[in-house]
Amino acid sequence: MRTAIIGGGVAGLAAAYELEKARAAGAAIEYTLYEATPRLGGVVASEIVDGAVLERGPDSFLSEKPAAAELCRELGLGSELLGSNDADRKTCIVVRNRLIPLPDGLMFLVPTKLIPTALTPLFSPMTKARMALELLHPPRPSNDEDESVASLVERHFGAEAVDRLADPLLSGIYGGDAAQLSARTVLPRLVEMEAEFGSLTRGMLAAHRKMRAAAAHGNGRPANQRPGPRSIFTTLRGGLQQMVDALAARIDPAAARLSAPVNSLSKSTGGWSVRAGGETKLYHSVIAATPAWAAAALLSGVDAELAEELGAIPYSSSITVNLIYNEANLGPLPEGFGFLVPASEGRAMLACTFVHRKFLGRTPRGKAVLRAFLGGMKNEALLDKSDAALIAAVRQELGEILSRTGLARGIEPEFAQVSRWRRAMAQYAVGHRQRQQRIAERVARLDGLRLAGNAYDGIGVSDCIRLGRQAARELMAAGQTAQA
Numbered sequence: 001m002r003t004a005i006i007g008g009g010v011a012g013l014a015a016a017y018e019l020e021k022a023r024a025a026g027a028a029i030e031y032t033l034y035e036a037t038p039r040l041g042g043v044v045a046s047e048i049v050d051g052a053v054l055e056r057g058p059d060s061f062l063s064e065k066p067a068a069a070e071l072c073r074e075l076g077l078g079s080e081l082l083g084s085n086d087a088d089r090k091t092c093i094v095v096r097n098r099l100i101p102l103p104d105g106l107m108f109l110v111p112t113k114l115i116p117t118a119l120t121p122l123f124s125p126m127t128k129a130r131m132a133l134e135l136l137h138p139p140r141p142s143n144d145e146d147e148s149v150a151s152l153v154e155r156h157f158g159a160e161a162v163d164r165l166a167d168p169l170l171s172g173i174y175g176g177d178a179a180q181l182s183a184r185t186v187l188p189r190l191v192e193m194e195a196e197f198g199s200l201t202r203g204m205l206a207a208h209r210k211m212r213a214a215a216a217h218g219n220g221r222p223a224n225q226r227p228g229p230r231s232i233f234t235t236l237r238g239g240l241q242q243m244v245d246a247l248a249a250r251i252d253p254a255a256a257r258l259s260a261p262v263n264s265l266s267k268s269t270g271g272w273s274v275r276a277g278g279e280t281k282l283y284h285s286v287i288a289a290t291p292a293w294a295a296a297a298l299l300s301g302v303d304a305e306l307a308e309e310l311g312a313i314p315y316s317s318s319i320t321v322n323l324i325y326n327e328a329n330l331g332p333l334p335e336g337f338g339f340l341v342p343a344s345e346g347r348a349m350l351a352c353t354f355v356h357r358k359f360l361g362r363t364p365r366g367k368a369v370l371r372a373f374l375g376g377m378k379n380e381a382l383l384d385k386s387d388a389a390l391i392a393a394v395r396q397e398l399g400e401i402l403s404r405t406g407l408a409r410g411i412e413p414e415f416a417q418v419s420r421w422r423r424a425m426a427q428y429a430v431g432h433r434q435r436q437q438r439i440a441e442r443v444a445r446l447d448g449l450r451l452a453g454n455a456y457d458g459i460g461v462s463d464c465i466r467l468g469r470q471a472a473r474e475l476m477a478a479g480q481t482a483q484a
């Protein structure tokens with residue numbers, strides 16, 4: 001019996017890998033991985049230019065989410081895993097061209113240390129007073145109603161905290177808009193803390209105390225088995241492309257079909273008909289690992305209501321611009337990993353990472369790699385600009401923000417590269433959880449169908465890998481990939 005996997009991003013690749021493992025172990029499984037473009041990996045794409053690792057899409061995964069590192073170890077890439085250089089971790093917010101470090105003690109948008117919060121120039125005296133008074137915020141009776149991240153943060157800390165904290169952090173990382181994103185989905189811990197403690201600061205301090213106590217007791221482990229401190233981000237020395245290449249090498253070469261967009265999908269008593277490249281094949285099960293909007297188009301003739309729910313999940317587009325500079329010409333950059341730019345600054349750039357600082361050993365000595373992130377929900381029009389215009393805009397903005405470096409004199413990068421990702425990042429808008437539930441209910445009625453990817457239960461690389469593998473395992477457990 002056969003399974004079709006539609007979409008060769010990390011979610012689809014992880015699903016194919018899981019099926020391949022079972023097939024290699026002797027299970028009667030056949031699968032085809034259909035990918036619309038000529039390459040596998042989806043938005044995960046990196047290359048090495050003049051010895052520097054350049055990530056076109058994601059640059060790392062969160063270390064606290066284990067699925068990606070686990071998969072890398074299984075693929076024999078354990079020794080290639082590289083933690084972020086957290087000793088130098090410091091993130092700044094741009095306010096009127098000044099770089100202001102996030103105050104010490106900030107946890108998930110919540111200030112927990114009085115003195116750094118009182119002293120930071122990031123907030124006005126009014127916002128600081130509001131932050132102090134937040135300790136008295138009464139508990140909110142738990143209800144199922146969702147609200148936006150902006151609304152939750154504004155109720156507690158005021159509008160300036162949305163503008164200078166929530167919005168840049170969410171848009172600089174995931175191209176999201178705090179006014180649209182669901183608090184229940186994106187910040188579930190804060191919603192729970194509000195119900196229990198009222199004050200998010202008190203809730204965060206209580207959670208921190210609990211974590212410290214657990215860590216002091218080694219989380220129940222004997223002293224010699226306790227893990228050391230972990231970096232916040234993990235990547236691969238040669239770029240995340242290493243993981244894509246290792247996955248592609250494991251998959252049966254006859255199973256991967258590149259430049260093969262699936263044009264239609266239909267269901268009959270015999271199974272699922274998948275049409276691609278003028279050819280229709282019948283499968284017993286299907287894993288749709290495309291963006292939700294693409295799955296919506298494919299499923300519209302199968303279940304119009306499901307397609308409508310999938311099509312209603314908003315997506316944002318983003319652009320990355322990688323620039324390689326000679327450090328001697330560049331001069332000293334400010335400390336830290338880079339900066340985030342609030343929308344109120346009116347710039348094209350949402351964020352910039354000092355790549356050579358964030359991950360050591362991926363850039364040759366004497367070179368600096370700056371990676372700008374643009375686009376997001378509020379600036380889709382940038383996608384239509386030419387590479388030259390985008391590079392010029394980034395260089396101009398960098399010169400204005402990093403005015404004490406050679407960038408202000410317009411020094412030329414040794415290399416510049418633009419990558420556009422259209423409608424690639426799902427946005428968990430207000431009400432996402434309920435939508436996800438409705439989608440799960442409809443999918444459960446369609447025998448042999450699974451959905452995987454960043455639109456459902458986690459946007460990160462690790463989440464997509466977990467969901468891809470889970471989809472394949474569920475189908476195998478249900479016998480929908482095995483010989484009848």
Ligand SMILES: Cc1cc2nc3c(=O)[nH]c(=O)nc-3n(C[C@H](O)[C@H](O)[C@H](O)COP(=O)(O)OP(=O)(O)OC[C@H]3O[C@@H](n4cnc5c(N)ncnc54)[C@H](O)[C@@H]3O)c2cc1C
Nearest residue numbers: 007009010011036042043057058059261262453454460461
């Ligand atoms: C610029 C950027 C930076 C990011 N940074 C990070 C980060 O640092 N850390 C992190 O954890 N996450 C990050 N993310 C998020 C994360 O990378 C993605 O959510 C994840 O990689 C998505 O994987 P996917 O397989 O679900 O989707 P995709 O990678 O979008 O893959 C879907 C695939 O489906 C294919 N497809 C679509 N329609 C069809 C069809 N009809 N037939 C066949 N194939 C089809 C597409 O061509 C594509 O290859 C970032 C994302 C972007 C865009």
